[in-house]
Amino acid sequence: MGTALARAWLAAGHPLTVWNRGPARAGVLAAEGAVVAASAAEAVAANRLVVVCLLDDASVAEALDDADLAGKDVVNLVTGTPAQARARAGWAAGRGARYLDGGIMAVPPMIGVPAAGPYVFYSGSSALFEEHAEVLAVPAGPRYVGADPGHAALHDVALLSAMYGMFAGVAHAFALVRAEGAVTPGDLAPLLAGWLTAMTGSIARTADQLESGDYAKDVVSNLAMQVAGRRTLLGTAEEQGVSDELLAPYFRLMERRLALGGGEEDLAGVVDLLRG
Template sequence: MTDTTNTPITVLGLGLMGQALARAFLKAGHPTTVWNRTAAKADSLVAEGARLAPSVGDALEAGGVTIVCLTDYPAVRELLGDARLEGTTLVNLTSGDSAQARETAAWAEKQGARYLDGAIMAIPSSIGTPDSVILLSGPRLDPALDALGTVSYLGEDHGLASLYDVAGLTMMWSVLNAWLQGTAMLRTAGVDAATYATFAQQIAVGVAGWLPGYAEQVDKGSFPAEVSALETDARAMAHMVEESEALGVNAELPKLIKAMADRAIAAGHGGEQYPVLIREFERSEG
């Protein structure tokens, strides 16, 4: 394991996020080398103490750990395709899917690199703070990466960071869409978004508290109706659809939710609890 006090770091790719990553390493005292296709993007970092590498090869040689933060996985393969990777530690924080992560890991390891795949659950301004969550999967992580924020190691499967990333985005957008649906409904009665947001936060926190118990049901594959049966929930869903339509508000979201419940009920699960819908989510559209 590398000493966190002096691990040399290289950052390839200096978009807003790449610059934030490099700046966090500099702030933590790591010798930091940077490279970007447009060299001028490194000017502010060089002024803060970073070294600008003249080439990708030079940048790779300088780093005990090399962070890659580019537009996509094809860009990563294009950039590193002709580089000497033997003995390097690559941490790829480029967004992509789990299949791309596993394929890139196999390719990099074949070249002799130690490869970790990751996902950044943060905005550039939060990098280096506890609010910055960095997901990593692959070989055990280097502690130098703690300079980036709250680092979560997920396991040896290189695809897990990408999967967690997408699962987190699913959660985020689902909560936001539900809030926007409710906001649209309440605005028809003159209730502003700020007023509803406080109530919506209380609901979101309450629902979050159900997750451990619901997760236990999903993992066991048993869904006793301890709180309410799905067929009871479906009646409330129908009310949500009817209210939206009566108010002139888009009803696509509540209709989607009810359609999934209706399929589960038709399959004989109406007397079970809401998490039984996992069986609908695990089915492909076909």
């Protein structure tokens, strides 16, 4: 990801000093116009805007331990937790730097390709964001989500969590047909993609129910009916020799909500159970 970001800025004509824990990776960028620094501290010293894209939060502290951050604008694009982002903002402020945390919603091939739809959540110093918005927009569209440094990570992880939930359902679906043999994954794929796309319409309805507190508002299939239908889904998995471990936990939450009297509701009430 760091290399993809660097190449986008170089292609746009921005002067760039780079450092990488693996020197060979940084060396590749030299041929494309980047100045390669011998250390992270040297790279930081080269410019006021410092963009960090490393493995994790701990690697940020390690890499920048001896760097002089006074007067610098630090943009941290490491995927971390909201608490880590807030702590890192305090760490940066204590060293005299402004701080912006970022959550990249893209994979490397999307970076620098606007048509692919890449974007980055940013939170923290609004002054830093506004001053450098044009530069930050080069690799991916910038989306500022507030002064709280933890909000970019919160948005990032919320979207990634939903993605993995979808991946879990897709894995279960493919396992069901793979066990059959006569229905190929290729047969199922376009049907699955179309169905999941259609089901995204429920997201806005769930958000509206959560905000209004009326979980029975505009219900299409009530919870009681869906809990009753779980037997068919779990029974089919058993018949096909497929583990129910990806589906069963969600159905247990639905059963708990039903037991609390939510039979006429939609699925929004499950959110409350997850929050204890």
